[in-house]
Amino acid sequence: MKTQKKFKGCKWQVTFLFLFSWLCHSVSGQLHYSIAEELGKDTVIANIVNDLGLDIKEVISRKFSIVSRVSEKYFSVNLENGNLYVKDRIDRERLCRTAPSCFLTFDAVAENPLNIFSVKIEIQDINDNPPVFFPEILTLEVVELTPPGTHLVLQNAEDPDIGINAVQSYRLSDNQYFRLNENINIDGSTILELVLEKHLDRETLNFHELILTASDGGNPVRTGTALIRIIVTDSNDNLPVFTQQVYKVSISESAPINSTVIIVTATDKDEGTNAQITYSISKISENFYTSIFNINPITGEITTKGNFNFEATEHYEMSVQAKDGGGLVAQSKVLIEIIDENDNAPEISIRSLSTPIPEDSAPGTLIALIEVHDQDSGENGEVDCQIIGPSPFQLLSSSSRYYKIVNTGSLDRELVPWYNITILATDRGSPQLSSIKYIKLDISDVNDNPPMFVKSTFVAYLPENNLPGASIYNIHASDPDAGDNAKIIYSISNINTEDFPVSPYFSINIETGVLYAQRSFDYEQHKEFQMKISAKDNGSPTLSSNVTLIIHIIDQNDNLPKILYPSTESGGSPIYEMVPFTSEQGSLITKVIAVDADSGHNSWLSYHFIQMSEPSPFSISQHTGEIRTSRIFQEKDNLKHKVVIMVKDNGDPSLSATVTLSIYVGDHFQKVVPKLNNQFNDGEPSSIMQNIYLVIALALISLLFIITVGLVIISKCKESKPPPEFPTLNTNLYSQFDPRMLSNYNNGTLSLPYSYNVCVALDSSESDFSFLKPNQNVPVENLIDADDSGLGNKSSKETLSAVEVSYSNRGMMK
Template identity: 40%
Template sequence: MVYSQKESPGSRRLLLSCLLLAAWGTGSGQLHYSVPEEAKHGTFVGRIAQDLGLELAELVPRLFRVASKERGDLLEVNVQNGILFVNSRIDREELCGRSAECGIHLEVIVDRPLQVFHVEVEVRDINDNLPRFSRQEQRLDILESRMPDSRFPIEGATDLDIGVNAALRYKVNPNEYFDLDVKTSEEETNILELVLKKILDREETQEHHLLLMAIDGGKPELTGTVQLLINVLDANDNAPEFVKSIYNVKLLENTPSETLVIKLNASDADEGINKEIVYFFSNLVLDDVQTKFKINSTSGEITVKGELDYEDRKLYEINIDAVDRSAFPLAGHCKVIVKLVDVNDNVPEMAITSLFLPIKEDAPLGTVIALISVSDRDSGENGQVTCSLTPHVPFRLVSTFKNYYSLVLDSALDRETTPGYEVVVTARDGGAPALWATASVSVEVADVNDNAPAFAQAEYTVFVKENNPPGAHIFTVSATDADAQENARVTYSLVERRVGARALSSYVSVHAQSGRVHALQPLDHEELELLRFQVSARDAGEPALGGQVTLQVFVLDDNDNAPALLGPEAGVQAAGVSQLLWRSVGAGHVVTKVRAVDADSGYNAWLSYELQPEAGGARSPFRVGLYTGEISTTRALDEADAPRQRLLVLVKDHGEPALTATATVLLSLVDSGQAPKAPSRSRALVDAAGREASLLDVNVYLIVAICAVSSLLVLTLLLYVALRCSAASPTEGACGPGKPVLVCSSAVGSWSYSQQRRHRVCSGEGPPKADLMAFSPSLPQGPSSTDNVKSFRLIWPGLHKETHFLFVNLVIYILYFSE
């Protein structure tokens, strides 16, 4: 609808309201305007932005644009005021021909967010075409003998306009011989005939000149004229006559050549040669009709000559003359109207006008991906097109306006599962059989950061030997991200925490890109047996996502600590303090015990004791326990033994290479009758030996009590171990990782435990050398109260070191008194 600048605001608002109501009734987002053809440049068509509910200020930022499948330069929108105006000359006849409906379909597209509106601009016809005749003059031959009321067909005019502008009326200039008769056929075409009013006289007038005028119904009226030249012929009694003046024939388009259209049959009442009839196309028949059809002059058969196409032309009018063979021939006239019937011979056509790709995998449902238009040149059901998609794709087609569709998202996308789709759109018409066409749309799915970096395991166990070089590579963490490009670029970092009084970053570091974990300083098993920390993996997406993995770094022991002597023996080693020993003691008497400890663990802390032979090679009456360090007599002492005995004890661990320490023990042998002065400690030893017999009876009762307590303790320990084993998870096999276990090595009282590998004892696979030790006795059992604390190592889960120490001492005292 075109609004005049002189219209009042009230009338314009009323018209806009009616227009919006009409648009709402036909479909959301659809407007309808109208404009006359031949409108001048700049002619106002409508306030398209206002009618669509768009703000003028957002037209440019949202990329407001108008697209048209037809001539895109006919209409234009001023993005400053949102007015749709005529941009170039609009010729309705050039745009739509003689179609009753003519419109320009516009697609209005705005982005951010994407919206698509459909606007139909109707092009109204104006009376800008004159009625036109195909020839400048028409010639008719009429015998003077023709009777009044005889009729002679003439050709009418055509008008390219439609409706009232193409409604023609005819008149002929006044004369005394001819009138004009106009009839309308079933196909609403005009049939013009000259009607003879009175008998012609060739001798009086041989030729008549008439002016035929065609006037259309437009305002103002336009006219067209043609000259009618009528030649009056002499002679004739009867002219050939057809059964009907008009013959209607329906013919399928694409009918092959030589197909019979109709067989005409005219009759003549004359005799002889005057009765013989020949058939011709009238001179009113246009050349393009004669290229499609031909007539057999003898039989009157009209057949197909050229290719017939319903989409090019739907109706043909053929004027036929039947002429006898007399010297003064007479002619009969009829018209054959051939109406073509459409067949489904045109495949649907598709055009993808806009693509909004790639589409993000988190795009909301209903997001428009492409705009598709379809068309079919056929008519009726043959031209009705429906569209469908490839099955099992997350998209659907939405009909937006007539033969326009939007390809929209119908279900959620996941680029990691399917990075793209090949969507095939099939357009199928309603013909029988149906014809179809396909178009392919490649839909690429763009990645969003919806996957966090993931490690193959939640926790890794790493074993590192102590005294490693600074910067040593100990492990490499690796995380994978299912996303792409920046969203999959992973960097690593430590999760900082305190390890004792120091920061974690002073011990280890991780390379941000490679994930290589390095020890920044030498690790000391005696200081730190287990270092547990987390490494974080983070991608480069927006927003960034991350994951963590736990590393348990067990520091393996190295034999870097020599045995250290404990107790008085340490002083003995340094100064060689002498001890007194009665010569009356028998074989197997425990003289003293060398105590030593090793700061290492496992085999590196397992100590053995050896008595070094004297330089003279004499056999010593003493021996030392291999694992206990107890020095005892091998025989009864006699007068031949030197009064001063110097014993050198070598303490050695089981590391590779082994480390040693030596202890020197000086013994002074005294007879039982002597009473030498001695240090208080030596005197205590002598007094203790003297009282040994008197305490024998007391020890019997004490041994019974301690054995009872020991038995109760052993039963309690066995019950506790049984309960812990029964409560263990079924998934923890006998050989799998488990909690620390108490192990007693032998009857000599040497106990040891290592946490380095945390493996339980299993029958099918022996533990590594540095993991677990079980010793067998090599000497008779002796007092174990002097076992060194380091060799007697008990690590019980959940107990403090102080509790360990008290418990160890309790067991030592029990074993000592039980002997």
């Protein structure tokens, strides 16, 4: 049959536990199915996707789901085939008790576009419960004088099933005293009565036992039995009678505990103990209602024992009984209706949430789908919803309970990386109740920012002589993006490709930007490096920026002063200077020239005398290195002076170099040497004797070698044609003199016009053999510089003879 906006569909028959049910549906926004209770798990109810007219290929992408706080426990949807399945055991009696109809409802929700369908599933009763008597043994006391025709009210059997599956008939076991009578109450319920048909005789039989059987109308038929034990007593022939067969009352769900619900009243025409009535909740209702209600056994006042919840139970139905002192019982029903109060705040549920969303999302992008529900009814359950506070989001109503959250403007993760969306739901009850839901929405990054340096040029300073491989600078770029978009890779390159490459000198950690020196630098070779540092992020597309890094090498005091004059590269040969005896105070003798490869303070040089044992007749300029006479020479002064000159730089720590200079005082070379010989012979006697013994021993051992050397010397002297007046060679000087040194020092302060290769003895009277102790103030500087200016005058040339002596001969004499 076709109705407006509703199409009746096919019917499916589902058989379980010998029952079947009919399933009906419509596709106009609401579906209706009918199934039997107690269906097995995973039983197919229907193909809900086809019934709703949806495409099975789109249900997954549209996030098709069923939404219900109750029905989600019992039903599920297979998104691959669209079938609606039974998920859990469905017990109609537990869900709806004795209600004539029982429904489970849920919403079928599909997104993109949003469609909401209401699905109503009727649960049909099956005969899964037998009739049950409470109690199973019923004891009645009947006065033996009770006349025939007396009616004794019995307890009805309870069957949770409804309709034909409920109790349909009663049967009493065969006996000669009682019969069963069934009356219909005004509310349609059955009143069981036991009718006495024959006088009782307590003395003959003081008790009777009867079996009462209740049968339902199911297929197969289920039955329940109760044992009726009748005790014959003396005369209590009146039953208690309630003033009403059914009591109806309404009470607010917010009623406090111990509030009076109603007072039930029953009367008994008997007297004495037979008229004393005791009220109680019948055993049928006791299991459930005694936890919520309490009845005063004397007054019949029913009070609350617990709190009500309209959303859980809207009404209560219980039986109360009045029992007199003789054991006769009367029953009445109490119907209690619960009045709803606005005691439930709206509930906000997030059905769908897209987080994070890209920062370049277009306005109108769906952020979330929320459901707002209030368990109250009427105006108490009507809800208004809004977003609290300024934000680039808007709440749009999709139906009475569903809302969409969309963005209304552009997003920038670098400014606001996340939003805390506050949703306020307020009902229309009195007083109004509200609830707040916070949704944290993260904004995902898009690579829209290049790496940035704080400056366009960085300057670093690196001391020379650094350790190779040590970190020297940390350059840093920042990227406000996140993740790979903010992961920066550093690289270095030359600013000018024509310059020498920087890669052999520096390396950079591509992740941290730490710059490392590949080698140790020398300020004297490289004073400055310029390079380009590139920072590139890992986004797509890649963004980058550059910066210039200038590294200045800082000079360290790592070079000793180098003395250019007097030269220190003569291989250990002594350096001599001749000073005229008549020199005036302040006369320039020579000048020490030195340089330092360092720069700045490290290259400032100063000149000093060291190792001077007595007041010296010489002075040196600290700044220029000029050596001058500090006073006029006297006859008692030594003719030979040894000075050690230290050249020191201004670094920290200071570095220095030294040179030793021998200065001879005299107008002529011939006058200087005899005095020097006298000074040489002033050594300690013991040392001289030891040296003489040593020489004699060496001479005896090497006699043959000495004779050979002597022949060579005589031969050389003959070739040089010495003048006849030349004195005997003094061994004191000969043992210390190296003929080769005369040609090594030809660049002194006073130039020597001739070079000589001679061996000399200056005084024949001192030809006796004497040997100097090696360290007795007669070092190698005692030898006379062949380039000395004293050898340059004419008279000296005539008195000197050249004698060439080999090194081996000198070694034997030492």
